[in-house]
Amino acid sequence: xxxxxxxxxxxxxxxxxxxxxxxxxxxxxxxxxxxxxxxxxxxxxxxxxxxxxxxxxxxxxxxxxxxxxxxxxxxxxxxxxxxxxxxxxxxxxxxxxxxxxxxxxxxxxxxxxxxxxxxxxxxxxxxxxxxxxxxx
Amino acid sequence: xxxxxxxxxxxxxxxxxxxxxxxxxxxxxxxxxxxxxxxxxxxxxxxxxxxxxxxxxxxxxxxxxxxxxxxxxxxxxxxxxxxxxxxxxxxxxxxxxxxxxxxxxxxxxxxxxxxxxxxxxxxxxxxxxxxxxxxx
Amino acid sequence: xxxxxxxxxxxxxxxxxxxxxxxxxxxxxxxxxxxxxxxxxxxxxxxxxxxxxxxxxxxxxxxxxxxxxxxxxxxxxxxxxxxxxxxxxxxxxxxxxxxxxxxxxxxxxxxxxxxxxxxxxxxxxxxxxxxxxxxx
Numbered sequence: 104x105x106x107x108x109x110x111x112x113x114x115x116x117x118x119x120x121x122x123x124x125x126x127x128x129x130x131x132x133x134x135x136x137x138x139x140x141x142x143x144x145x146x147x148x149x150x151x152x153x154x155x156x157x158x159x160x161x162x163x164x165x166x167x168x169x170x171x172x173x174x175x176x177x178x179x180x181x182x183x184x185x186x187x188x189x190x191x192x193x194x195x196x197x198x199x200x201x202x203x204x205x206x207x208x209x210x211x212x213x214x215x216x217x218x219x220x221x222x223x224x225x226x227x228x229x230x231x232x233x234x235x236x237x238x239x
Numbered sequence: 240x241x242x243x244x245x246x247x248x249x250x251x252x253x254x255x256x257x258x259x260x261x262x263x264x265x266x267x268x269x270x271x272x273x274x275x276x277x278x279x280x281x282x283x284x285x286x287x288x289x290x291x292x293x294x295x296x297x298x299x300x301x302x303x304x305x306x307x308x309x310x311x312x313x314x315x316x317x318x319x320x321x322x323x324x325x326x327x328x329x330x331x332x333x334x335x336x337x338x339x340x341x342x343x344x345x346x347x348x349x350x351x352x353x354x355x356x357x358x359x360x361x362x363x364x365x366x367x368x369x370x371x372x373x374x375x
Numbered sequence: 376x377x378x379x380x381x382x383x384x385x386x387x388x389x390x391x392x393x394x395x396x397x398x399x400x401x402x403x404x405x406x407x408x409x410x411x412x413x414x415x416x417x418x419x420x421x422x423x424x425x426x427x428x429x430x431x432x433x434x435x436x437x438x439x440x441x442x443x444x445x446x447x448x449x450x451x452x453x454x455x456x457x458x459x460x461x462x463x464x465x466x467x468x469x470x471x472x473x474x475x476x477x478x479x480x481x482x483x484x485x486x487x488x489x490x491x492x493x494x495x496x497x498x499x500x501x502x503x504x505x506x507x508x509x510x511x
Contacts, residue, residue, distance in 0.1 A: 106408065142475050153327070154283075193424060195331055196422060200420035201276055203240075203242060215280065234410065238317075297450050298449050301448070356466065
């Protein structure tokens with residue numbers, strides 16, 4: 104298994120960060136077939152495979168505002184108002200995904216991107232671990 | 240790693256399609272122990288492991304109607320009304336899952352089925368990539 | 376691939392059960408690098424990677440009460456009132472997760488725990504399958 108840490112600057116606002124290119128470059132360096140695991144070692148971020156750039160980023164953030172409102176309902180309180188929602192989010196948008204790799208290329212569909220979803224406005228920097236497990 | 244594309248006809252309405260048998264047949268042909276990755280290369284479909292056939296299919300579709308209403312709130316607009324919800328769905332129901340395989344058999348529980356969830360009424364045909372990574 | 380069943384007593388109320396230590400012990404016995412798959416072979420339980428113990432457990436259960444109310448809306452009816460919600464939950468909180476392992480240690484972040492989420496009050500005992508696939 105080959106593994107590597109990716110450093111991301113997600114900034115101080117809710118964000119959806121496209122890491123498809125970095126994932127593609129990572130598996131291309133090894134080549135071959137296998138499974139790519141994308142894992143965010145943070146308790147307030149998730150990994151989603153969605154289409155980006157046609158309004159769906161905003162649609163996802165609006166949905167998360169609706170399902171996990173940034174109000175004072177949360178027992179987990181510290182940092183910015185509504186921060187507790189960020190700790191529930193990874194139960195719904197898990198911090199990991201696994202993608203098949205064929206001949207050194209990600210097996211994504213035409214419109215799919217791999218993205219880090221982060222509602223947390225208090226952590227501007229994030230790490231992502233990429234791990235590529237190949238057969239033989 | 241052995242990999243194969245499965246072709247599905249999901250039709251022109253919201254659908255939950257059972258692919259458990261196809262997944263089981265696929266891993267049985269190789270046998271042995273490993274991990275089966277089930278991946279849908281589409282930006283408007285997801286993979287769920289749930290019990291099917293006792294009303295839960297309808298319960299899941301009703302829940303998705305509730306959480307992601309088919310109305311005009313979505314910024315991503317084209318195709319059928321409410322289509323934007325289908326682009327958010329894979330953030331909540333990811334397009335992939337990974338299942339342990341023991342002695343060529345899926346490690347599912349008695350009531351678990353592997354299903355493709357598809358709210359998109361504009362794409363009647365779908366592909367699923369099955370990838371079985373074994374320990375040598 | 377090394378695999379093992381973990382037996383859990385989740386009791387007769389909604390529960391979030393920390394299995395991080397058991398997962399860590401399991402991969403430490405093999406050592407090396409690879410992917411750990413955590414799989415619950417039950418149709419009414421899920422696996423989440425979240426921070427535990429600062430109110431987030433209660434926040435998650437409250438969110439699930441909100442998104443999947445324990446009322447009489449569910450078509451899947453048997454057992455305790457609202458039981459049908461437990462059959463939809465694994466579509467949102469999948470029964471599996473995959474975690475990278477480096478040198479026999481889980482690649483979790485400081486605040487991340489691996490937990491079994493179980494709203495089902497009728498099944499007090501649960502099994503979890505741990506499977507560790509290493510590069511040879």
